[in-house]
Amino acid sequence: MLALSNTNQDLRCPGFCDCRFPSCIDVANHKGSIPDLVTCKCGEETGNGLQWQWHQEHDSDAHIVGRDIIFHPTYSQGTAIARGEQPLQHDKVHFWEMRVITALAGTDVMFGIGTDNVNLQQFKFHFVSALGTNAQSWGYSYNGKIQHCGDQLPYGQKFSQGCLVGIYLDRTRGHLEFYLNRRSLGIAYTNIPTDPHVKIYPMVCSTAAKSVIRLINSTSQSDTLQLRAFQALVKQPEKLDELRRMPGLKSIMQSYWFLAPPVRYSRCSTDQELDLGDEAVLPSSKIRLNRKQKYRDSDDVNIDEDLYANAHKIALRRPDSGDEEYAASIHEFCDEYFHYLL
Template identity: 75%
Template sequence: MLPPPHQDACNPGFCDCPFPNSIEVTSHKGHIPDLVRCRCGEDVPGNVNPWKWQAAEDSDAIVTDRDIIFHPTYSQGTAIVRGERALKPGMVHFWEMRVITALAGTDVMFGIGTESVNLGQFKFHFVSALGTNAQSWGFSYSGKVQHCGEQLPYGQKFSQGCLIGVSLDRSRGHLEFYLNRRALGVAYTNVPTDPDVNIYPMVCSTAAKSVIRLINCTSQPVTLQLRSFQALSKQPHKLAELQQMPGLKSILQSYWFLAPPVRYSRRSQETDLDLGDEAVLSSSKLRLGRKQKYRETDEASLDEEDLYANAHKIALRRSDSGDEEHASSLHEMCDEYFHYLL
């Protein structure tokens, strides 16, 4: 008997609230987000300048308030949804999303992109859309990050019940992701700081009936005060002392995203890393960071002629008629309507 294929461990959810299984999602005739009553971590006091997702008539995604339902009937490609307004330059932006349904298929990604991103580019192709070119940056549910068509290991695989946070410092061009409110480290340092370049929050999915909810979003101007609390957020004990001072309580509330309140589920507590493991992982990430191709000295090409220049890297196959089609795989089969029943 052959041994079972190796599968990467999936990060536990943020809390212990119940979530619908795949069969319940597939058979539900109403609004899928209504199946979830969990509100853990939502609407943290201190959110400033909140925004919502932008609905598009030609998109295979339904946007209702803060929820996105990708491919509500069946999936035939990749849908990309962006925020309703650009993230202002010279500010630090943070937003957080909850994964409502189990993730499967080719890819589900969270990240950012410029206004040059064609949201319908891969409408009929199953691809990891965010980070395909120089115009976007993405974090996949597989735990990898992608930019300019190159994928790099970054975090642990995640799925239903997890919180995905995105921190964008537009004054420095730094992009960092959070998983269940734990910072994973700066992923990229080459995000354009040019105020003439509009950058939007983005999410993409190939999975049928996959649901993502925006639960928190805030933006703060870059000040000496913010940078000070940013440095203190790396020292939890000192930050805890400041939180006891009445005069600083309201200020710290505005910067809650620098050290977001963590609520571990019982499953995550059982598998939580000790300090020794954290130190090993931190040093490994540091070594990886030094090897990363995309640094501050790199200039992200914003030439429109280079848009989606890496799309040719997507594997192709030939059909019996001689036409080129995108390669089929088990992942693509999982993107179809009945992937929940596999």
């Protein structure tokens, strides 16, 4: 089992985009369906749609409306747990991503996985961090911690409304990894059962009244040499860029988009100088683990700022004189700089 410590975990992660989301007052006063208050589609035009959806459990306080889970639509008296409609196959890798529609508060809101032995009604009248309370589930909390067998460990930033939470499950290797706003947080657990007889489902739990989580994509891919080759290539951005220019490989790369997802950040999350329309290829979780370990003992270094922000501050404007040689040298410098960062 691996877990990352983050010196900046007390800072709440900004939303993925600048779209407006409903305030707590809007949600409290709205008489209709809460998801109707949201028009944001940022980040949803990726992947191959939904290969599974949520399962409506009888007599549950988690109501399923299409892609949305509406937890405790009237008031909360405990913890509601929702799971996917089908188990995740043992011989595949799985990725799914969820958008946090409402502000998160209360005891806990968690994202993760669990076996078919998880009792979805167990904490109906108790406010607890439900995912990871025992050996049957693994969870990632909005407070930035992960939990399994009742042990909570620091892992990433706190997050709330507007954020994208991604989960990458490799059932062939038993690895579980979480993403926040399309950035990998590193491998959280390496003890996920690979036994084909163990049924594992996507799960979300919440104690917060009128909290809404939306599934925006879900995909499963067979463990093939092609997938592993692409997984290795994402560690080399320059090679990946070459592949993107080959028309015959577009459909293949689209199938594995989650290994190098497009990034778009809110203007509230970084310095105003940044070009926020840029897309970046994410480094592998192993590289990010090493980077974070390097700065683990430093309290005055912002890891994400160190790795990403400076690269965007390099101006790529063509000189007024039209000097092509000068422009080429600038691009060469930028390529070298990005290669160093990634």
